Amino acid sequence: MTNGEHRSPGDSPVLHGPDRRRAFLWALPVVGIVALTDTVTSGTGLRTVVWCAFLASYTVLAFLTDRISPRADLLLGATGGIVAVLAVIALSSLSGGSGSLFFLMLPIVPLMSGLVAPGDLVDQGLQGTLAVAGGAVLLAQEGAPASRIAVWVALVVATVAFALLSGERLRRRLLAFLRIERERSAALGRLAEAERARADAERWAAAGQVADQVAHDVNSPLGALRSSLRFAREELQAGHQAGAVEAIDDSAACVERIHAIVSGLSQRIGRPSGAAGGE
Numbered sequence: 001m002t003n004g005e006h007r008s009p010g011d012s013p014v015l016h017g018p019d020r021r022r023a024f025l026w027a028l029p030v031v032g033i034v035a036l037t038d039t040v041t042s043g044t045g046l047r048t049v050v051w052c053a054f055l056a057s058y059t060v061l062a063f064l065t066d067r068i069s070p071r072a073d074l075l076l077g078a079t080g081g082i083v084a085v086l087a088v089i090a091l092s093s094l095s096g097g098s099g100s101l102f103f104l105m106l107p108i109v110p111l112m113s114g115l116v117a118p119g120d121l122v123d124q125g126l127q128g129t130l131a132v133a134g135g136a137v138l139l140a141q142e143g144a145p146a147s148r149i150a151v152w153v154a155l156v157v158a159t160v161a162f163a164l165l166s167g168e169r170l171r172r173r174l175l176a177f178l179r180i181e182r183e184r185s186a187a188l189g190r191l192a193e194a195e196r197a198r199a200d201a202e203r204w205a206a207a208g209q210v211a212d213q214v215a216h217d218v219n220s221p222l223g224a225l226r227s228s229l230r231f232a233r234e235e236l237q238a239g240h241q242a243g244a245v246e247a248i249d250d251s252a253a254c255v256e257r258i259h260a261i262v263s264g265l266s267q268r269i270g271r272p273s274g275a276a277g278g279e
Contacts (some may be wrong), residue, residue, distance in 0.1 A: 020077055023116055024062035031055055038091075047094050054087040074122075081127040084109050089134035097138050106131040107159035121164060128160030210265065217261045225254035 035051035061080050088109060091102040110127040132153050139149045232247035 021062050021065040024058050024065060024080060028055060028058055028062070031058065042095070045094075047091055050087055050090045050094065054083065057083045078123045078126055081109070081113050081123045082130060084113075085127050085130040085134065089130070089138070092134075092138060097142050098135075098144065103135065103138065106135050107156045110160045111163040113163065121168070124160065124163055124167065128156065128163070131160070132156045214262070214265060217265075218258055221254040221257040221261070225251050225258070228254060 031051075031054060035048075035055065038051065039048050058080065061076050061083075065076050085106070088102055088105045092098070092100045092106070095102055097103065110124045110131060113124050113127055135152050135156060136149050139152055228247045228251040232244045232251065235241070235244035235247060
């Protein structure tokens with residue numbers, strides 16, 4: 001984040017809440033299958049205890065995730081990575097040390113973490129540190145020469161560095177994608193707002209045209225009606241009943257004309273646009 005930019009959990013590719021919980025839940029069957037295979041082929045023992053502790057830890061982490069604060073959620077993610085590395089170290093120690101297949105998994109754990117949760121640099125860094133230290137300790141206990149330990153350390157450091165760099169690159173790409181999507185959504189919102197404003201402007205313009213037309217068409221008979229009523233009043237005051245009746249008849253004709261104008265405008269406004277072309 002730069003220049004005080006705030007990024008919400010939903011805007012970040014780092015796992016949060018439900019996503020982290022799903023990652024733990026997806027890991028459980030994978031680890032369970034490997035544990036079951038190892039137990040069937042090698043029998044029960046301390047390795048089975050390690051597998052059970054591994055599975056129990058991920059089950060608890062999956063249950064707690066999304067039920068605590070975001071800061072504690074990050075701590076649970078780091079705990080899950082540490083548990084995975086410690087379990088692999090213990091399994092390696094119990095199944096032949098550096099000659100075990102589990103020993104080869106040590107540098108792969110932080111690499112897999114970088115692919116699953118790009119941007120969790122602290123988590124992956126802790127996993128890499130534990131993998132380096134655990135592997136070096138196992139090699140030292142076996143009496144391996146310093147050169148072999150140095151090669152192991154270099155191998156794991158290179159793998160972890162690759163995981164960190166790849167995860168950061170993927171994180172930046174995902175952030176760029178999210179930023180583009182936000183800008184696209186904002187642009188679509190502005191376009192929709194502009195369309196609504198244009199439609200409102202067109203409706204008001206149409207209403208103004210209708211009002212102008214009504215005023216233009218009605219003013220003439222309205223003026224005639226006013227004149228007829230004035231003349232009828234003058235005729236009644238003068239006692240000329242015949243002239244008053246004629247003026248009232250003219251007024252009624254003006255009213256009918258105004259009614260016809262308003263009815264015609266109402267029909268044109270209410271008629272569908274395709275109906276006008278059929279006349």
